[in-house]
Amino acid sequence: MNPREVLMSLSMNSTHAIDPKLFKPEAGSFAGRVILITGASSGLGRALAIECARAGASVILSGRNGAKLERVYDEIEALGAPQPAIAMLDLATATAVDYDSLADNIGTEFGKLDGLVHAAALLGDRALLEQYDVPTWCKVLHVNLTAPFILTQVLVPALRKSADASIIFVSSAVVRNPRPFWGAYAVAKSGLEALRSMLSQELEGEPNIRVNSVNPGRMRTAMRAAAYPAEDPNTVPTPQSVSGVFLYLLSAHARTVDGEYFEAQ
Ligand SMILES: NC(=O)c1ccc[n+]([C@@H]2O[C@H](COP(=O)([O-])OP(=O)(O)OC[C@H]3O[C@@H](n4cnc5c(N)ncnc54)[C@H](OP(=O)(O)O)[C@@H]3O)[C@@H](O)[C@H]2O)c1
Structure with missing residues (x-):
């Protein structure tokens, strides 16, 4: 290759390389994909639900507050995106029957x-x-660690029916750097990392299911405001602005990405 050809080949490669943090799915690229998001009533979950729907996914909005979920449902409908579904599930109180009926409903409705x-x-x-x-x-x-474990366990059969399934655990900076006062939250998030790693290895023979975790970093949400009441929320990124890595992992571009920890910012 002469120097000009080398430069052209470098620029072509960089065009094709994807930076997960900047990833935006092409319109319609999630069409036919069924994605369940817990915590879809607010903050990060709401933002991801809207972005997935905008890219064409059928989104299952899971949460404990029906009125808040309906508002997100209406926002998605107003986009002209595929009709979402609402799955009421209070992760603090849900019983085996609630988890099983959610899994059954997904099987019946979406397959x-x-x-x-x-x-x-x-x-x-x-x-x-x-x-x-x-x-x-x-x-x-229970809410931050045991419930995600149970939900994943009951939904693995439905994930197995997908040609390209992606499980994402939401992590936190306190996993890599546990600090005083973070208590059960830090311990639960550390547990999710163990869950992510074990599940990814246990499903190694099933390349159609990938398991990753993402630390979103600080986001302008109710949880952040509760943890840092003195902070000016306008100095903190919105959940929508940090959604790139999540959307990348949910897209077909990340098919072979498995068992990894990501930072969204
Ligand atoms: N914000 C940050 O700076 C930050 C940083 C690192 C990691 N994270 C992680 O990001 C994720 C999203 O948090 P966020 O910042 O978006 O906070 P958020 O706005 O407070 O959202 C938390 C979500 O969890 C839901 N939830 C809480 N208890 C529940 C229960 N018993 N059953 C079902 N749903 C329940 C809430 O539902 P309701 O709307 O009904 O309350 C809400 O939808 C969390 O995993 C958090 O740990 C956040």
Whole structure:
């Protein structure tokens, strides 16, 4: 290759390389994909639901507050995107029957699941371990760690029916750098990383299912405001602005990306 050809080949390669942080799905590229998002009523989950629907996915909005979920449903309908579905599930109180009926309904309505994003979480107390309220500890571990485990377990059969399924656990900076006062939240998020790694390895023989985690970084949401009440929210990125890595992992471009931890910012 002469120098001009080398330059042309370099520029062609860079055109094709995808930076997950800047990823935006082409219009319609998620058509036919069925994606369930927990915590779809607000913050990151809401933003991801809207972006997935905008790209053509049929989104299953899961949450505990029907009125808030209906508002997101209406926003998606107003975009002219595929009709979403609402799956009421309070992760603090759901029983085996609730999980099983969700899985059954997905089987009946859609026949498969192509994406599962575990965005729901509770902050819990910001307190010293010595003083941490034990019932709150149990609730946070249940909602943030045990419930995503159960939901994943009951939905693996539907994910298996997809040619290209993506599971995403939502991580946090406190996993790599546990700091005082983060209590059960930090422990649950660390547990999700173990879950991500084990599940990815256990499903190694099934290349149609990938399992990754994403730390979204700081986002302008109710949870962030509760954790940092003195912070000016306008200095914090919106959930929509950090959605690139999530959308990349949900897209066919990430087919072979499995068992990894990502940072969205
Ligand atoms: N914001 C940040 O700076 C930041 C940084 C790192 C990681 N994260 C992670 O990002 C994810 C999204 O959080 P966010 O910042 O978007 O916070 P958010 O706006 O407070 O959203 C949390 C979501 O979890 C839902 N939820 C809480 N308890 C639930 C339960 N028992 N059953 C079902 N759903 C429940 C909430 O539902 P309701 O609307 O009904 O309350 C809400 O939709 C979380 O996993 C969080 O840990 C956030």
